[in-house]
Amino acid sequence: MNPVPLVARRRWLLRVVVALIAVNATYLMVQVLWDEPEIALEMGGTYEDMSSQSTARFSPLIRGHIWFGVPKTDARLRFIDTQYGFVTPAARFFTVNFDDNIIDGIRISPQVEPLLLEGALKVVLDLQDQWRSGGWAVLYPKDNPPFADTPEWRARIRDANNGEITYWQAGYKYQILLGMSRFKDSKRPQEERYLITLGLGKPWLTSHAE
Known part of the structure; x- marks a missing residue:
């Protein structure tokens, strides 16, 4: 051979x-x-389901009360829904509201520190892209349009006196408030830093979605 x-x-x-x-x-x-630590949950789901699906540890369950809990570490949110689900970057501020052991709301700032404008815009634009792809619609598009990377939007966001807010709706199931505003970061006083806020729950506003 x-x-x-x-x-x-x-x-x-x-x-x-x-x-x-x-x-x-x-x-x-x-x-x-x-x-990457993750809190995976669905609106109306249980504390027990969230715990079994997540890789981040969470506050202990408080039975028989309306309460909120937090992850024990920085963690991203994986919102579970067959159509409207999405994922956020890791967050340091992250609260989940409960009625007994039932999830009924989320408040999160999807970042681990105040971000420069480029980074903050990247986060909100990615979230909006996920929502559009999943069938979410913008509420009040004329008064509170979605964020965009344009000179006009950058000027609005840089206005230290005005935080910008937009609202999104998923059918008759959920609504989201998404906001971004200037933040005076004591660690970096010479830099423009921004905080993002996201609140998610069952619909609480009259729908004028487009």
Whole structure:
């Protein structure tokens, strides 16, 4: 039997190395997703379901009361709904409202620190893209239009006296308030930093969605 030519062996080894690199890169990407703390929940779901689906630890359940709890670490939100679900970046401020053990509201600032304008816009535009793709609609589009990356919007957002707010609705199931405003960061007093706020619950406003 003729030995395998040196060139062929080198090509085979190269293919093996490339395959191993690809497998390792895929593993690392998946591992990062697995390792990122997450609170996974659905509106009207139970504390027990949230706990079993999440990878971040959460406040203990308080039976028989209206209360709110928080994750024990920075965590992203994975909002579960077959049509209207979405995912946020990791958040440091993150509260879930409960009536006994039933989830009935969420307040979250989807960031772990005040962001520069570019970063804050990236977050809100990504969230809005997820909502559009899932069938959410803008409430009051004339008075409270969705955020956009335009010179006009940047000027509005930079106005330290006016935080900007937009509202979104998912059919008759949920409504969201999304806001962004300037924040005086004592750690970076010379920089323009911004805070994002997101509130999600059952519809509480009259719908004029488009």
